[in-house]
Amino acid sequence: MSEQNTDIIQGTLDxxxxxxxxxxxxxxxxxxxRVEQITQNVFKVNxxxxxxxLKRMERAGWLDSEWQxxxxxxxxxxxxxxxxxxxxLAIESEDWRRRSAAVGRLLMAEG
Amino acid sequence: xxxxxxxxxxxxxxxxRRRNADRDVSDEVRHFMEAAEADLIAQGMAPEEARRxxxxxxxxxxxxxxDVRQYGWEGWTDxxxxxxxxxxxxxxxSPGFTTVVALTLGLGIGGATSIFSVARPVLFEPLxxxxxxxxxxIDGRGDDGTSVQSAFGTYLELADRSxxxxxxxxxxxxxxxxxxxxxxxRLDAQSVSAGYFDVLGVHPALGRGFEAEADRPGGPLQVILxxxxxxxxxxxxxxxxxxxxxxxxxTHMVIGVMPRxxxxxxxxxxxxxxxxxxxxxxxxxETREWGRHLDMIGRTAPGTGVTDAREELGEIAGDPLPDFPxxxxxxxxxxxxxxxxxxxxxxxxRPTMLVxxxxxxxxxxxxxxxxxxxxxxxxxxxxGEFAMRSALxxxxxxxxxxxxxxxxxxxxxxGLLGFLFAHLGVTMLVALSPASLTRVDAVxxxxxxxxxxxxxxxxxGVAFGLVPxxxxxxxxxxxxxEAGPGLSRKNRTSRRTLVVAQxxxxxVLLVGTGLILRSTQRLxxxxxxxxxxxxxxxxxxxxxLPSGDAATHGFFDRALDAVGSVxxxxxxxxxxxLPLSGDxxxxxxxxxxxxxxxxxxxxxxxxxxxxxxxxxMGTRVRRGxxxxxxxxxxxxxxxxxxxxxxxxxxxxxxPIGRVIQVGPPRPGGYTIVGVVDxxxxxxxxxxxxxxxxxPAHQWHWAxxxxxxxxxxxxxxxxxxxxxxxAIWSVDGDQPVVGAQPMDTLxxxxxxxxxxxxxxxxxxxxxxxxxxxxxLYGVMSGMVAERLPEMGLxxxxxxPRERIVGLVFRQGMMMTxxxxxxxxxxAAAAGKTLTTLxxxxxxLDPVTYVAVGTLLVVAAGIACIVPAIHAxxxxxxxxxxxx
Numbered sequence: 002m003s004e005q006n007t008d009i010i011q012g013t014l015d016x017x018x019x020x021x022x023x024x025x026x027x028x029x030x031x032x033x034x035r036v037e038q039i040t041q042n043v044f045k046v047n048x049x050x051x052x053x054x055l056k057r058m059e060r061a062g063w064l065d066s067e068w069q070x071x072x073x074x075x076x077x078x079x080x081x082x083x084x085x086x087x088x089x090l091a092i093e094s095e096d097w098r099r100r101s102a103a104v105g106r107l108l109m110a111e112g
Numbered sequence: 113x114x115x116x117x118x119x120x121x122x123x124x125x126x127x128x129r130r131r132n133a134d135r136d137v138s139d140e141v142r143h144f145m146e147a148a149e150a151d152l153i154a155q156g157m158a159p160e161e162a163r164r165x166x167x168x169x170x171x172x173x174x175x176x177x178x179d180v181r182q183y184g185w186e187g188w189t190d191x192x193x194x195x196x197x198x199x200x201x202x203x204x205x206s207p208g209f210t211t212v213v214a215l216t217l218g219l220g221i222g223g224a225t226s227i228f229s230v231a232r233p234v235l236f237e238p239l240x241x242x243x244x245x246x247x248x249x250i251d252g253r254g255d256d257g258t259s260v261q262s263a264f265g266t267y268l269e270l271a272d273r274s275x276x277x278x279x280x281x282x283x284x285x286x287x288x289x290x291x292x293x294x295x296x297x298r299l300d301a302q303s304v305s306a307g308y309f310d311v312l313g314v315h316p317a318l319g320r321g322f323e324a325e326a327d328r329p330g331g332p333l334q335v336i337l338x339x340x341x342x343x344x345x346x347x348x349x350x351x352x353x354x355x356x357x358x359x360x361x362x363t364h365m366v367i368g369v370m371p372r373x374x375x376x377x378x379x380x381x382x383x384x385x386x387x388x389x390x391x392x393x394x395x396x397x398e399t400r401e402w403g404r405h406l407d408m409i410g411r412t413a414p415g416t417g418v419t420d421a422r423e424e425l426g427e428i429a430g431d432p433l434p435d436f437p438x439x440x441x442x443x444x445x446x447x448x449x450x451x452x453x454x455x456x457x458x459x460x461x462r463p464t465m466l467v468x469x470x471x472x473x474x475x476x477x478x479x480x481x482x483x484x485x486x487x488x489x490x491x492x493x494x495x496g497e498f499a500m501r502s503a504l505x506x507x508x509x510x511x512x513x514x515x516x517x518x519x520x521x522x523x524x525x526x527g528l529l530g531f532l533f534a535h536l537g538v539t540m541l542v543a544l545s546p547a548s549l550t551r552v553d554a555v556x557x558x559x560x561x562x563x564x565x566x567x568x569x570x571x572x573g574v575a576f577g578l579v580p581x582x583x584x585x586x587x588x589x590x591x592x593x594e595a596g597p598g599l600s601r602k603n604r605t606s607r608r609t610l611v612v613a614q615x616x617x618x619x620v621l622l623v624g625t626g627l628i629l630r631s632t633q634r635l636x637x638x639x640x641x642x643x644x645x646x647x648x649x650x651x652x653x654x655x656x657l658p659s660g661d662a663a664t665h666g667f668f669d670r671a672l673d674a675v676g677s678v679x680x681x682x683x684x685x686x687x688x689x690l691p692l693s694g695d696x697x698x699x700x701x702x703x704x705x706x707x708x709x710x711x712x713x714x715x716x717x718x719x720x721x722x723x724x725x726x727x728x729m730g731t732r733v734r735r736g737x738x739x740x741x742x743x744x745x746x747x748x749x750x751x752x753x754x755x756x757x758x759x760x761x762x763x764x765x766x767p768i769g770r771v772i773q774v775g776p777p778r779p780g781g782y783t784i785v786g787v788v789d790x791x792x793x794x795x796x797x798x799x800x801x802x803x804x805x806x807p808a809h810q811w812h813w814a815x816x817x818x819x820x821x822x823x824x825x826x827x828x829x830x831x832x833x834x835x836x837x838a839i840w841s842v843d844g845d846q847p848v849v850g851a852q853p854m855d856t857l858x859x860x861x862x863x864x865x866x867x868x869x870x871x872x873x874x875x876x877x878x879x880x881x882x883x884x885x886x887l888y889g890v891m892s893g894m895v896a897e898r899l900p901e902m903g904l905x906x907x908x909x910x911p912r913e914r915i916v917g918l919v920f921r922q923g924m925m926m927t928x929x930x931x932x933x934x935x936x937x938a939a940a941a942g943k944t945l946t947t948l949x950x951x952x953x954x955l956d957p958v959t960y961v962a963v964g965t966l967l968v969v970a971a972g973i974a975c976i977v978p979a980i981h982a983x984x985x986x987x988x989x990x991x992x993x994x
Contacts, residue, residue: 029140030147047170048144049179052137056183060119068136073150077143078136 014054016097017044019063019082019090026081028071029055055080063089123185130190137180141173195517202518206490210522212885213486217526217573219878220479221565222533227472227871228561229534230541231465233554234458240375240554242313243414248277248421249456250408253446262408264390264401266444267305269428269436270408276424278413281308282406285379286386288359289653289847293345296653296847299359301384302376308385309336311411316368318342319353327387334387335364339372341383359386361655375553377457378407397439398776404442409453422450458551463947464868470944471624471875474617476565480572481610481617482882487573488607489893516574523570530569534562541871546864604894611890612930614883615971619934619963620941621876626959627942628869631950635862641754641791642691643730644854646682647821648828649690651850652839654816661814667843668808668818672722674838675822680831682823685725686808689717690819691793692861693850699775701753701804703761716757716802717793718774720811726752726788728823736768736786743807750807751782757802758787774804776812795861797950821854828853868948880970883930888974891923895978899985907987915983916976923975924968931964938963 021027021035032055033046058064063086071077082090126133145166152162170176181187203210238244251259252266267282274280283304290297302308306327315321316336326332335357337346346352356363364386376382394401412421429444438444501511538557545552652671657663668686675684689695701716719725726738734755743750751772758767771781793800808815820839824831836848859866895902902915942954952959 028143028147030144030151033144034148034151045169047176048141048173049171049176052140052144052176052180053183056180060115060122062115062118071143071147073146075143075146076139077147078140 013097014046014050015058016090016093017046018051018054018058019086019093022064022080022082023087023090026067026079028069028077028079032080058086061089062086119185123189127189134181138177141177141180144176145170145173191513192517195514196521198514199518199521203521209486209490210525213483213522214525214529216479216482216486216882217523217569218529218533219882220476220569221527221530221562222537223875223878224472224476224565225530225534225558225562226537226541227468229538229558230545230555231469232558232561233551234461234465235469237551237554239377239454239457240373243411244454245417245452246412246414247311247453248410248412248418249451249453250280250410250421250425251449251451251456252404252442252444253449255446257446259449261404262406263404263439263442264388264406265394265436265438266442267406267408268392268394268401269438270410270425272436273428273433274410274421274424276412276416276421277410279307279311280408280410281305281311282388282408283308283378284388284406285382288384288386289361289655289849290345291358291361291656291847296849297345298651298847298849299341299383300379300381301359301386302379302382303388304385305388305390308409311409313411314371314374317371318350319366319368321368322385322387327389329389329391331387331389333359333362333364334367335359336368336370336385337366338370338376338383339374342369358656359384360653361657375551377453377551378409380552402439402442418450418452425450463944464864467624467868467944467948468871470941471621471872474621475875475879476568478614478617478879478882479569481614482886483569483572485607485610485614485886485889489889492893519573520570523566523573526569526573527566530566531562544870545867607890607893608926611883611887611926612933614879614886615927615930615967616934616937618876618879618883619931619967620938621872621879622963622966623935623938623959624941624945625869625872625876626963627945627949627952627954627956628865628872630952630956630959631948632862632865632869634951635796635865636858638792638796639789640691640796640858641731641789642854644858646825646828647729647823647854648832648835649693649819649821649850649852649854649857650832650835650848651690651817651819652686653847653849654818655847656845657816657843664814664816665809667846668722668814670842671839671846672820674842675820675835678831678834678838680825681835682825683724683728684820684822685728686722686818686820687725688720688808688811688815688818689793690821690857691791692795692857693819696794698801699804700773701757701761701802702773704771704773704777704781714760714802716754716774716804717800719803719805720808720815721805722808725821726805728821730823731791732789734787734789735766736784738786738788739805739807743810745809747810749778749780749782749810750785752786752788752805753784754790754803755787756790756800757804758784760802772804774806778812782806782810792861796858797862797865865948865950880967883967884970884974887923887926887971888977890926891919891975891978892981894922895919895982898982902982902985903987906983906985912983915985916979919979919982920972920975923971923979927968927971927975931967934967935960935964 017036017040018032021032021039024035027035029048029052033048033051036044036046055064055066059066059080063083064080065083066078066080068076069079148166148170149159149162152165153159157165182191239247241247250262250270252262254260262282264282267280270277271280281304283302286301286303288299288301290299304322306322306324309315309321317339319336322334322336326334337352342348342352349355352366352369354365356365358364370376388406390401391399396402410421412418425448429447432438432443498511502508534557538555542552542555652668654664654667657667672684672686675681689697697718698715699718701714721739723739723741723743726733733752735758736752739750739752751774753761753767753772761767761772762770767784767787770784772784773781788803788805790800791803792798793803808818820835822828822831822835832851836851839846839848905915906912938960939955945954
């Protein structure tokens with residue numbers, strides 16, 4: 002295991018999940034794997050926080066879920082974005098861009 | 113909104129279908145893990161290795177499942193339910209602890225709530241009338257500065273001259289007999305002037321109030337009923353107004369019914385009101401209009417208050433006008449006493465209620481101390497349990513939550529018990545309390561007090577249940593070994609302090625109770641001046657007889673003869689007023705030479721009696737003779753005086769043969785023929801007025817209401833029916849009421865002090881029991897803790913007595929310290945009891961010694977058991993155990 006910090010930045014997990022699901026519905030592990038792949042293993046998602054976050058977002062109305070049979074015959078829960086989720090993704094992405102630009106400018110000035 | 117709804121709905125679904133929800137969570141987590149493994153295997157990893165790698169990367173699936181499960185409010189609720197189940201199981205497992213804690217809580221909460229509920233109206237609440245701060249009570253002042261009642265003439269003058277008072281009223285108690293039903297009933301009622309309800313600012317709910325025009329001699333006889341009487345006796349008849357009632361044999365018309373909420377603070381038991389109908393232009397000072405037998409209340413005008421009224425009435429009192437002549441005995445030369453009505457009505461009860469509050473305060477403190485002791489002991493015993501729990505992974509907050517749940521569960525049980533006790537307590541207090549002591553009608557279970565007591569005890573429970581537990585949970589799992597009841601030194605000291613404090617508070621309560629008990633004993637041993645045993649008394653009303661003294665005397669004489677021949681009756685007699693019955697029939701008595709009055713006119717109780725009265729009551733003749741059958745109307749008028757009256761009038765001189773005037777002057781006066789013992793008329797504790805006995809036939813008029821006193825050979829109650837029949841055989845229409853053994857009257861006359869005694873006794877008992885339980889608990893805790901040491905001592909050859917002595921001494925040291933502090937506290941607190949005591953010093957040594965002894969003995973028993981337990985220790989076992 003690498004010594005690099007792989008904790009998800011506080012508050013960004015929701016955005017990462019929303020972004021991931023905007024490309025199509027996925028089950029829990031699929032989401033985790035996609036996040037890891039896209040971020041090239043910068044972020045690691047542990048199942049406890051992921052599934053809790055999914056529950057919370059479902060209650061917020063951003064996600065829909067459905068139990069399906071997988072190829073191996075297991076039950077798996079698939080999550081998909083709702084229109085409200087799409088809206089939320091737009092809000093969070095915009096927010097993120099604004100913040101990271103601000104932090105970026107600050108770091109440049111310091112440098 | 114939809115979000116809230118979704119949250120609630122899915123939460124409820126999860127809670128109701130917990131098993132399904134659990135399966136979903138574990139399926140999802142498992143799927144996650146398996147998918148990860150499959151991924152790695154697909155990359156070429158061996159299955160075993162893949163599983164290991166996944167565990168390493170994502171952690172344990174059990175932990176993940178717990179994380180997800182605890183999400184949301186339903187997760188939280190679920191954990192709470194689980195804690196509750198666990199707590200309930202734990203409490204059930206130690207039933208002794210649970211019972212003692214619940215009872216302690218119940219006692220504290222119940223006691224505090226019931227006493228506060230009863231005391232609140234007296235101590236803290238305004239009177240239940242509009243603008244209650246404008247109500248005043250007005251009294252005259254006697255020569256010694258005490259309050260005395262007012263004359264109707266004074267009322268007339270004040271009503272005319274005062275500008276500050278917008279309404280003024282006078283009233284007196286009245287006990288009419290209500291006839292017309294199955295049995296005649298004696299009612300508590302009031303005779304009032306027309307403005308009485310205007311002063312209070314309350315008006316009948318049904319019908320109308322009194323009108324001034326009716327309030328004159330010969331005016332229409334009207335009555336207003338209380339809601340209770342209307343409902344109880346007349347079935348809440350909506351057409352009651354306009355109907356007539358027979359009160360004291362006269363026809364009264366019902367003109368109104370008071371509202372259900374009306375509380376009559378001047379006479380809480382009064383159930384009917386009629387007009388005084390005094391003459392507002394009294395012809396002379398000799399009339400009843402100038403007798404000082406009325407109470408007066410007033411309402412000040414808006415914008416003015418008690419102070420203004422006091423000032424103005426003071427000026428009026430000091431400034432007599434020719435238009436308002438005053439007799440010498442109502443000259444108002446000492447001014448008038450003007451007090452808020454609230455103070456006047458609660459003045460009597462206040463000291464008692466304060467004592468009750470103090471006592472209950474002590475009880476609550478003892479309760480809290482006891483709770484603390486119990487919880488400290490328990491948390492010490494559970495040290496091992498908590499170490500075990502934290503070793504198994506329970507976090508600090510999880511433990512705290514569990515402890516909190518347990519504390520709250522305990523206080524809920526205690527609170528319910530407390531509510532029950534409070535309810536019972538209030539009901540009992542209201543049923544038993546004498547009317548003079550409480551505003552009974554205003555008493556209700558006080559929610560604030562209940563909440564306060566519950567809050568306080570819960571706080572104690574949480575503080576002492578939680579803090580040590582938390583402290584423990586911070587400790588490392590290696591403390592698991594310390595499953596024994598080990599205690600830190602600090603902890604031990606605080607427990608000892610608590611025991612000492614408990615004992616001290618119990619001593620204070622016991623001393624208070626002891627002092628009141630001694631007072632009561634003293635009271636019941638004061639000489640009454642008569643022999644109440646085997647005497648039956650009953651009040652006979654001749655109010656329905658044809659008018660004329662001859663008819664009245666005739667009826668009573670014949671009734672007396674009839675009763676005298678009833679089997680079992682030793683002797684029977686009549687009197688116009690009876691000791692300790694509440695009667696107060698007072699007339700001025702002065703020495704005369706037959707024509708002119710010599711010296712001052714002092715008050716004395718007047719008894720118009722039949723010849724055998726003094727003998728029947730067992731009142732001892734000290735000089736001369738008692739009244740005899742020969743003292744007939746035609747014979748020279750004679751009187752028998754009490755010892756006190758004799759010495760007041762004649763000092764050391766011989767009173768026999770001297771002449772006195774009693775009440776309205778009579779030509780020739782009454783010649784004194786005998787001197788008898790002083791009789792307690794008003795109460796056992798009060799220094800009584802003088803008494804004068806006059807043959808009923810020689811008095812100015814024939815009293816129409818008389819008490820019959822009958823000395824019987826057997827049980828008074830058994831003879832009662834035949835006595836009643838004998839009276840009714842003479843005239844079946846005359847009411848006979850208030851029949852009871854004279855003993856009962858004597859006991860009842862002190863019901864207030866007995867009530868206080870009972871309440872204090874209950875408190876003292878509870879506090880002492882708690883203190884002894886506390887002491888026992890601490891002692892057995894200490895013994896358990898020091899078992900190894902005791903074992904070692906025994907192993908080294910210490911004799912058993914030494915070990916018993918060691919433990920015993922320790923307990924008795926705490927007791928001694930507690931008793932010493934308690935005695936100091938009791939001595940300091942004793943002053944508050946002064947008004948409740950009778951001929952007992954607040955430092956009464958007998959009480960202090962008795963209380964000290966009682967506690968030492970009780971404590972000794974509580975200590976000896978653990979001490980013997982300590983001595984029985986098997987050295988081999990304790991040594992091996994550690």
